[in-house]
Amino acid sequence: MRAVRFHEHGGPDVLRVDEIDKPEISAHEILVEVAGAGVNPVDTYIREGATQPFTLPMIPGIDVGGTVAAVGDGVSGFDIGDPVYGTGIGKNHYGGYAEYVTVPDDRLVQLPEGVDPMVAGAAGVVSGTAWRALIDHGNLQAADTCLIHGGSGGVGHAAVQIAAASGANVITTAAPTYHDALTDLGADVVLDYGRSDLADAVRDAAGGGVDVILDHRLHEYLQFDADVANVGCRVLGIGENETGVGFERSSATRRKDLQLTMMTMFNTPDLRVPLRKLAYLMSEGDLEISIAETYGLEDAAKAQQHVIEESFLGKVVIVP
Ligand SMILES: NC(=O)c1ccc[n+]([C@@H]2O[C@H](COP(=O)([O-])OP(=O)(O)OC[C@H]3O[C@@H](n4cnc5c(N)ncnc54)[C@H](OP(=O)(O)O)[C@@H]3O)[C@@H](O)[C@H]2O)c1
16 A cells, blocks of 8 residues: 655655555554544654654644454454544554555544545644543533634634534634634634734623633743633643743732643543544534645645645645
């Protein structure tokens, strides 16, 4: 089969397509014929060497969607031909940028009828992270006011939809070109993240303050989050562009009884739990993963550059 691999860490040019044997499944694995493998920023961090994969040469790709091609002896509940999607590979296990991938049965679920496996292959990391942040850690409730920074991003556009499906009042930020699309995805208010009065605009839109905040740029927004927070606000920190972040006015922040959770999707105790719930939302039309661009295996480097360097709504996907 054809698979994208990197034999050493480095820039996008270390990615190449190799012809290798189709992988063998072990007892608790499922062989998936890949229809789509979402491209995530973390794929580039692993490629660069910030996070060590379990082996080199490595096949990248945390996400996968496709069709069951073989089932391990110890696996139940999957049959050949079933449409499936999963996440959590590509780090301590070979990833999804390939024609076939074996997936441990604790991170793969069935797809309901009507959900495209290629599209679902782009859903895992972004919607799993948004679910884990807003629902599991943030305890988002109907009628809470929720702020999602960067609603046009992969995580952002999934988070907007999950928050809207939860019955929250959803405020998000994005470049103006994406405002109409984010309204269509369920945002109640969309604000340009470039405006100088953003904190006032968020407080106005919230009618005071915000109950839950999803922040992927803590280096820029951590103090901002505290400034727009209601007392008891839950801030979910999923990313930052600097190695250390902190509050500029910590004593004022303390008056908010702020709860800050620094989290990673990889700590999810059982990935099948959010994956099944997200599959349900996809089947009901409450979660639509927007596909900005697809790339073949031979263009994996371009796909990763697209994710890091360009502006787009939703997801970039490798389609073998
Ligand atoms: N902790 C975890 O488990 C976890 C999981 C997934 C992702 N992450 C991290 O979360 C971050 C986002 O991931 P992603 O997959 O959603 O990436 P993405 O698709 O590239 O989205 C990033 C978004 O940030 C927006 N943005 C840029 N500047 C901004 C600003 N000043 N204010 C608000 N938004 C701004 C971008 O908008 P423009 O297009 O307008 O530039 C883009 O929509 C990454 O750092 C990733 O590593 C963490």
